[in-house]
Amino acid sequence: MPFRTRYTGLVNKYHDRLPLADDVRVVSLGEGATPLIRLNNIPRTLGSNVDLYVKYEGLNPTGSFKDRGMTVAVTHAVSEGSEALICASTGNTSASAAAYAARAGIKAFVLIPDGKIALGKLAQAIMHGATVLQIRGNFDDGMRIVKELAEQAPVSIVNSVNPYRLQGQKTAAFEIVEELERVPDYHCLPVGNAGNITAHWMGYSELALGPHDPPTAAYLPCGHRPFHSGVVRERPRMVGYQASGSAPFLRGGAVSEPETVATAIRIGNPQSWDYAWAASSESGGWFDELTDEEILATQRMLADHEGIFCEPASAASVAGTLRDVRSGRIEAGSTVVCTLTGHGLKDPDVAKQHADGAVSTVDATTGAVKDAILGRLS
Numbered sequence: 001m002p003f004r005t006r007y008t009g010l011v012n013k014y015h016d017r018l019p020l021a022d023d024v025r026v027v028s029l030g031e032g033a034t035p036l037i038r039l040n041n042i043p044r045t046l047g048s049n050v051d052l053y054v055k056y057e058g059l060n061p062t063g064s065f066k067d068r069g070m071t072v073a074v075t076h077a078v079s080e081g082s083e084a085l086i087c088a089s090t091g092n093t094s095a096s097a098a099a100y101a102a103r104a105g106i107k108a109f110v111l112i113p114d115g116k117i118a119l120g121k122l123a124q125a126i127m128h129g130a131t132v133l134q135i136r137g138n139f140d141d142g143m144r145i146v147k148e149l150a151e152q153a154p155v156s157i158v159n160s161v162n163p164y165r166l167q168g169q170k171t172a173a174f175e176i177v178e179e180l181e182r183v184p185d186y187h188c189l190p191v192g193n194a195g196n197i198t199a200h201w202m203g204y205s206e207l208a209l210g211p212h213d214p215p216t217a218a219y220l221p222c223g224h225r226p227f228h229s230g231v232v233r234e235r236p237r238m239v240g241y242q243a244s245g246s247a248p249f250l251r252g253g254a255v256s257e258p259e260t261v262a263t264a265i266r267i268g269n270p271q272s273w274d275y276a277w278a279a280s281s282e283s284g285g286w287f288d289e290l291t292d293e294e295i296l297a298t299q300r301m302l303a304d305h306e307g308i309f310c311e312p313a314s315a316a317s318v319a320g321t322l323r324d325v326r327s328g329r330i331e332a333g334s335t336v337v338c339t340l341t342g343h344g345l346k347d348p349d350v351a352k353q354h355a356d357g358a359v360s361t362v363d364a365t366t367g368a369v370k371d372a373i374l375g376r377l378s
């Protein structure tokens, strides 16, 4: 009788592929092992037979992929004796840092941009007991301050400039290849600070490259030899989508006043700039941009047609993919994975805007409710 082993998070599952000591005390909330869902209804409208999957990272413990990186970064920080974390955040990093700090019994300080953080993310940081500092500036200002501060105060920075973050995030690529039993042709994701596209390329490269192959230039060193298995031959093309108001990879340089409804990718000066370019060019992929309207329409479509609720930034990956499938840039017959980076419940205000006119008030009688239903059943 084979017993299933209880799943206890990605560090325990992939420990041999992570730069952590064997006997380290793991700080985990059971992150990873998120569903890879095949889209059924949306592809039918495309006129192209692509196999389209979404990796629903919104189902991580704090509702975004940031938990994959945070379990490794916090495990490492605690093993080095750290007693406090710090990050700049558009919201999800602070939610994740706050939760993992609580789990580890250490302090978290989070810098968020003035008034531009989704309500659910702020609620998480507060509930998990982080010290929340709202700065009169944007994410890029916060990032600059945090990097300077980490040199002057005994705090561990847990933004994706911390290489342990990307080590954890690379495991999403492992899961996808295991589940599909092949490498996708394309992997599409929203790009903000550009850590996640880099981490996925690291993960795919570790699977595809042997110890004697030249390494990828998109590898953030962290004092350890990269794990290389060479168990597959292919790697996907990496495609990064940005919001038009916040698209430094399309503009060829930093954007000083980034603006978009997709607050998670409202970043003008991506920290993993060179690595993300390396991932894109080595893989034969590209960057493209979406308007806020396209992003919101796709967020709604995923919720309405597939039952999958993601936050606006996440929908950028699917919005861009659908456009590139329609244009033929992504060829018919391709297998495509899109990362849905965060859960839709993170940003209830945006959902509320969508919902205008969606709620009708009727009398509390069976007749009134029956009339309201019958009108919509035909």
Ligand SMILES: *Cc1c(COP(=O)(O)O)cnc(C)c1O
Binding pocket: 064, 065, 066, 092, 093, 160, 190, 191, 192, 193, 194, 195, 196, 197, 264, 265, 311, 313, 314, 341, 342, 343
């Ligand atoms: C952090 C985040 C992103 C951007 O990821 P990067 O690694 O900064 O490029 C996209 N979507 C959501 C929901 C996020 O939380």
